[in-house]
Structure formats: C-alpha cells, structure tokens
Amino acid sequence: MAIPAFTLAPPLRAGETVYSAWCSLPYPLVAETIAREGFAAVTLDSQHGLWDLGALLTGIAAVRQGGAAPVVRVPVGGFALVSRALDFGAEGIIAPMINTPADARAFAAAAKFPPIGERSWGPHRATALAGLADQSVYLREANDQVIALAMIETRTALDNLDAIAATPGIDGLFLGPSDLSIALSQGKKLDPLSREVEHELDRIVAVAERAKKIPGAYCHSAERAVALAKRGVRFVAVMSDLALLRAATAAAMKVLKG
Numbered sequence: 001m002a003i004p005a006f007t008l009a010p011p012l013r014a015g016e017t018v019y020s021a022w023c024s025l026p027y028p029l030v031a032e033t034i035a036r037e038g039f040a041a042v043t044l045d046s047q048h049g050l051w052d053l054g055a056l057l058t059g060i061a062a063v064r065q066g067g068a069a070p071v072v073r074v075p076v077g078g079f080a081l082v083s084r085a086l087d088f089g090a091e092g093i094i095a096p097m098i099n100t101p102a103d104a105r106a107f108a109a110a111a112k113f114p115p116i117g118e119r120s121w122g123p124h125r126a127t128a129l130a131g132l133a134d135q136s137v138y139l140r141e142a143n144d145q146v147i148a149l150a151m152i153e154t155r156t157a158l159d160n161l162d163a164i165a166a167t168p169g170i171d172g173l174f175l176g177p178s179d180l181s182i183a184l185s186q187g188k189k190l191d192p193l194s195r196e197v198e199h200e201l202d203r204i205v206a207v208a209e210r211a212k213k214i215p216g217a218y219c220h221s222a223e224r225a226v227a228l229a230k231r232g233v234r235f236v237a238v239m240s241d242l243a244l245l246r247a248a249t250a251a252a253m254k255v256l257k258g
Helices: 009-013 028-036 053-065 079-088 101-111 124-129 136-145 155-159 161-165 177-184 195-210 222-230 241-257
Strands: 018-023 041-045 069-073 092-095 147-152 172-175 214-219 235-238
Touching: 009 136, 018 028, 018 241, 028 041, 028 053, 028 241, 041 053, 041 092, 053 069, 053 079, 053 124, 079 092, 079 101, 079 124, 092 101, 101 147, 101 161, 147 155, 147 161, 147 214, 155 161, 161 172, 161 195, 172 195, 172 235, 177 195, 177 214, 195 214, 214 222, 222 235
Parallel strands: 018 041, 018 235, 041 069, 069 092, 092 147, 147 172, 172 214, 214 235
Antiparallel strands: none
16 A cells, blocks of 8 residues: 555666755755656755755645656755654665665665664654555555655775665665766766776666665766666656756757857
C-alpha cells in the first residue's frame, strides 16, 4: 500500500526513473514554481543550500502544492533534522557523507520507525498534508513510503559500499560526484565527470541493483540526467534553481546584447 498523496516511493520501487529539481535558494515560491513545471520531485538542500528549519516547514508544503514530492538533503551528521523534515511532510531524505555501516545505521534509525529504526512519533504536519485522518496509516506505511538515500562521496564510502547498501532502512545510494571527484583525486581537482567518477558510478548502480536498492545521482545538466537514467540511475537530481536562474538570465542577456 501507499500513503495517499505520497508520490515518490511507488515509482521508484517499481523501477521507474524520477527526476528531481534541486533548490538551494530558501524561497518556497521558487520551489513551488519549479514543481509546477512538471518535476516529479523537488529536493530542498539544507546542507550547502540556504534552507533553515522555518523555510523547510513552508517549503515542503509549497512543493506539495506545486504537485511534486518534497525531498530534503540534511547537513552532514544532521540526523536530528531527518525526523523533523519527515514530520514536516518530506517524502525522501538525502543524507551526505554516509561513509560507514555505522553512519548508515544512524541514518536509518532516524528515518524509520521501529522495528527498522528508532524514529519517534510526531508526523502531524505530514499527515495533514497527506490528508490522512487516520494517523495509524502513516505509522503502518511510512517505513516503505519514505525514501532514505545515502550519499556516496568518499573513498571510505566506496570501501563500505556493499555494507551500506545492505543496511536495513537504507533505500538507495546517491552519488555525490563533485565530492567524490575531490576524494578520488586526493584533493587535486574538482571534476564530477572524471573517468574515475564514471567508473564508480557504474559500480554504485550495480551494487544498488544487486541489493534491490535505488541508484541515485546528482547531475549538472538535463542532458547528463537523461544519460544517467539510461545507465540505470533511478532518482536523478537535475541542476539547481540557482543554475537554472543564471542560465536563463544569461540566455536573455545574450539576446538583448545582440
């Protein structure tokens, strides 16, 4: 079963591709506007983006109002925010720097109710946004209908890839290509399209599929997103609101300047 009005987990668990917009700017209207253009999901970035707790509360609702599934990337080690964002109505959580099985277990504990995790009860905003009069439905279905994606972006994470993927409560592996490129080059270069990153992407997809988990990745362009979907990536984050704004502005200025 699925939680009514939750739209992220069903297609992902069915093996379909979900494209998510990526929002760094902490403005619910921006996230809602992008959602209304047709993205199935919108990720609000509170790691490197500017989303604080108050903005997330209204931003999650705005994404839902725009017709998309809200996803939140929490800060490094921000497991306290995992349950809060889910209580606010997020359907997915991306946790950065999940490097060890212990990291994965801590993330899963915050994202899932017993017996899988240790998430405490309090999803009152989430159930309101989902139109659930009977909150027991959320308790019964949330572990399956909330998606927990572990970011893979270090050498240590690659060494522990199979164990992270096998952790109960971890629903998918999400490539962070920029940080992984820095790690693989010993801090010498930032190249999310490097040959080394490309190799590890294919391995992440293979490990995720073998563990029956969801392969995910961040992409700098729509063209890259389509290419990765063809390689088996199922949760595909596309560009960012800031990048889209700059690109549209640059295109307009090119026309104006002749």
